[in-house]
Amino acid sequence: MSINRLEGSVIRIAALIRKELEGIIKDRMALIVLILLPTIITFSLGAYQFRVLTIADYAKVAVINQDTSIGDPDYNFADEFFWELVEKANDSVCIVFPVNDENIANFLLWRGDIDAVVIIPFGFNSHLASNRDPEAPIPVPAYINVTLDGTDLENQGKVIDCLTSAISDFKIRFNFTKDEIIPAITAVMGPTEEQGIDLRVTVPLITPLLLIGGIMILTSQCIVGDVPLRRLLLTPASKSEAVLAKVLAYLITAIIQMVIIIGILSLVYHYQPSGSYISLVLCLLCISLFGITLGVFISIISNSRLQANQYFIFAFLTLVVIELAVPVADVKNASPLHMAREAIINIASRGLPLYYAMPPMIGLLIYSLALLAISLVIFSVKRSVV
Amino acid sequence: MDERFIELNRVHVTISGKTILSDVSFYAERGEILAVIGGSGAGKTTCLRVMTGQIRPVRGEVRVAGIDVVRYRERLEHVLGYVPQLDETGLYYEFSAIRNACLFARMYGIPTKEAERRAREILEFLGFRSEELMKKPVGHLSGGERKRVSICIGLIHEPRVLLLDEPTTGLDAHLRVDVLNYLRNINRQYGVTMGIVSHDLETAEFCDRVAVLEKGHVALFGNPREFVRSIQARYAFIASFEKLTDNDISRIKELRVVTDVLPVGRKTLKIFVRKIEEPLNILVDELEKVGLTPLSVTSSDITFTDYFRLIAMEKEEESFFPRNY
Numbered sequence: 173m174s175i176n177r178l179e180g181s182v183i184r185i186a187a188l189i190r191k192e193l194e195g196i197i198k199d200r201m202a203l204i205v206l207i208l209l210p211t212i213i214t215f216s217l218g219a220y221q222f223r224v225l226t227i228a229d230y231a232k233v234a235v236i237n238q239d240t241s242i243g244d245p246d247y248n249f250a251d252e253f254f255w256e257l258v259e260k261a262n263d264s265v266c267i268v269f270p271v272n273d274e275n276i277a278n279f280l281l282w283r284g285d286i287d288a289v290v291i292i293p294f295g296f297n298s299h300l301a302s303n304r305d306p307e308a309p310i311p312v313p314a315y316i317n318v319t320l321d322g323t324d325l326e327n328q329g330k331v332i333d334c335l336t337s338a339i340s341d342f343k344i345r346f347n348f349t350k351d352e353i354i355p356a357i358t359a360v361m362g363p364t365e366e367q368g369i370d371l372r373v374t375v376p377l378i379t380p381l382l383l384i385g386g387i388m389i390l391t392s393q394c395i396v397g398d399v400p401l402r403r404l405l406l407t408p409a410s411k412s413e414a415v416l417a418k419v420l421a422y423l424i425t426a427i428i429q430m431v432i433i434i435g436i437l438s439l440v441y442h443y444q445p446s447g448s449y450i451s452l453v454l455c456l457l458c459i460s461l462f463g464i465t466l467g468v469f470i471s472i473i474s475n476s477r478l479q480a481n482q483y484f485i486f487a488f489l490t491l492v493v494i495e496l497a498v499p500v501a502d503v504k505n506a507s508p509l510h511m512a513r514e515a516i517i518n519i520a521s522r523g524l525p526l527y528y529a530m531p532p533m534i535g536l537l538i539y540s541l542a543l544l545a546i547s548l549v550i551f552s553v554k555r556s557v558v
Numbered sequence: 559m560d561e562r563f564i565e566l567n568r569v570h571v572t573i574s575g576k577t578i579l580s581d582v583s584f585y586a587e588r589g590e591i592l593a594v595i596g597g598s599g600a601g602k603t604t605c606l607r608v609m610t611g612q613i614r615p616v617r618g619e620v621r622v623a624g625i626d627v628v629r630y631r632e633r634l635e636h637v638l639g640y641v642p643q644l645d646e647t648g649l650y651y652e653f654s655a656i657r658n659a660c661l662f663a664r665m666y667g668i669p670t671k672e673a674e675r676r677a678r679e680i681l682e683f684l685g686f687r688s689e690e691l692m693k694k695p696v697g698h699l700s701g702g703e704r705k706r707v708s709i710c711i712g713l714i715h716e717p718r719v720l721l722l723d724e725p726t727t728g729l730d731a732h733l734r735v736d737v738l739n740y741l742r743n744i745n746r747q748y749g750v751t752m753g754i755v756s757h758d759l760e761t762a763e764f765c766d767r768v769a770v771l772e773k774g775h776v777a778l779f780g781n782p783r784e785f786v787r788s789i790q791a792r793y794a795f796i797a798s799f800e801k802l803t804d805n806d807i808s809r810i811k812e813l814r815v816v817t818d819v820l821p822v823g824r825k826t827l828k829i830f831v832r833k834i835e836e837p838l839n840i841l842v843d844e845l846e847k848v849g850l851t852p853l854s855v856t857s858s859d860i861t862f863t864d865y866f867r868l869i870a871m872e873k874e875e876e877s878f879f880p881r882n883y
Contacts, residue, residue, distance in 0.1 A: 403711075406610060
């Protein structure tokens with residue numbers, strides 16, 4: 173029986189499809205990428221709707237009431253506005269609390285412990301009271317000074333939402349119909365014109381991606397792609413020596429990467445970190461070490477170069493998705509990429525001394541050491557023959 | 559007293575429940591070359607991995623340079639050199655021959671200068687005459703040159719035993735002989751005991767002992783020259799004919815002076831002749847008498863390969879070895 177060209181083509185394509193599917197079913201890694209990756213991403217994206225908010229999700233707003241002026245005999249507008257903020261806070265995913273000392277509030281803001289400082293200045297009461305006089309021709313605005321953490325765009329949104337709702341409801345409640353309350357907002361540690369608006373935002377995000385991704389793509393091949401290593405392991409060289417040598421060698425290459433990144437940023441774009449260069453280099457080393465150990469881990473668990481590539485894409489995408497698309501703060505805070513970003517923000521944007529900037533760096537070091545330990549255990553039991 | 563430097567005694571290996579080696583025993587004495595020969599799946603690479611301590615046998619004894627490999631694998635590293643089958647699994651192609659050798663030497667703690675001196679000495683011995691060749695990236699060398707670099711690495715720490723996995727695989731016929739000659743010379747020069755795993759019967763010609771594996775068993779073990787001496791024929795001739803049928807071959811086999819016949823080409827036979835005076839003349843006379851005048855007849859050696867093909871034919875066990883043997 174003869175078949176025409178089209179039939180022949182269909183038969184061949186069907187056979188090839190079957191072969192591909194059989195290959196995927198037999199390849200555990202392909203199955204993981206196929207099923208686990210979309211599962212994680214989709215769950216992450218939908219998590220916002222069903223999330224249980226924890227303290228980490230809330231933007232923290234310190235309110236300092238400096239107003240002692242005399243205004244309306246029936247109301248203290250400064251206190252009323254504070255309570256209006258408290259009332260609106262929950263809906264805007266904020267926590268509002270009073271602070272007495274402006275210096276303490278600014279210090280907490282600098283360290284990243286809080287996200288905004290709202291100051292109700294002297295005269296707030298008296299200005300608003302004067303506006304209640306129906307004879308008053310022009311409103312005398314009552315300012316509130318708001319200082320935001322410019323490094324955290326997500327929490328900036330929450331704070332501004334809380335402020336806007338509070339001002340709006342406050343005005344309705346006290347029959348203010350004009351621009352009687354004006355918030356004077358300043359974002360600190362964030363983009364400034366001198367430092368380059370884009371770089372201030374992108375450096376803390378792009379640098380960890382570059383360092384982790386750039387080094388991971390190399391190290392994910394370093395064991396599985398080093399075929400003669402098996403022969404080297406027949407010499408007195410041990411597996412742990414081989415792994416440690418690779419980690420250290422790639423740490424040296426990471427330093428070269430760092431020099432390139434910092435060099436381009438500072439020489440070409442005149443980017444200056446707010447903190448010291450030494451702190452920044454130590455921070456970048458921690459980030460690179462994480463990328464290296466994750467890559468080595470991938471290389472050890474992979475049985476082929478192709479599989480290592482698949483694992484790399486899987487791991488890297490997961491890190492990126494958690495950072496960019498997961499709105500759950502606790503999950504995000506546990507992500508190494510977020511830790512890396514935090515570490516860079518602490519040093520390059522906030523200008524924190526190393527001591528205060530350490531927590532995310534320590535987190536990265538713990539991740540790195542854990543990955544290294546697991547890698548060594550797996551490599552020691554993994555059978556390799558020449 | 560002779561000292562056994564490679565010894566497998568009743569070794570049994572199973573992998574994932576499947577028996578790979580069953581009661582395998584053979585040995586080589588100090589300074590000898592042992593060939594472990596077999597077809598695909600015979601278990602020869604497993605033998606090698608057992609000898610290098612990469613695979614632990616379920617039972618049996620394995621000794622290399624007097625070291626119990628099963629119990630003291632780590633002691634083996636300094637006395638054993640290993641040359642893997644594929645050069646890419648044992649050489650860094652982007653490095654030169656000298657750099658590769660020095661890298662491996664450093665693993666044994668050999669100082670760089672001493673490593674370089676040794677590497678040059680061995681490479682020169684292996685025919686690397688020019689500095690340029692020694693410093694060329696291994697990836698740019700020919701197959702035969704790469705194999706010699708790999709052998710150099712196996713010898714760089716002056717091992718007492720050198721194990722080689724299929725050292726002639728993938729090489730042209732003349733390169734195969736070159737490599738085997740180099741190995742013989744190294745054996746003589748450095749006194750290294752060698753174990754060569756190969757599917758190539760030709761390898762046995764260069765060895766002092768041969769162990770033939772078949773389906774995980776030792777089918778044959780001994781001195782290849784003694785095996786050759788054990789056959790009835792004393793002379794061999796390669797004869798070409800204008801045409802050759804199965805019936806012609808049967809008629810040649812029945813000749814009085816002929817002990818055996820092996821086809822070596824479509825119209826060419828290797829004819830084995832018993833011990834007689836003037837064997838060439840008598841053979842030609844007898845061939846002419848039966849109307850099979852040869853186009854040419856040349857004298858040849860009786861080799862281990864011939865011996866093996868003859869006993870395989872006798873046993874009519876085609877599985878013993880692939881047809882092309």
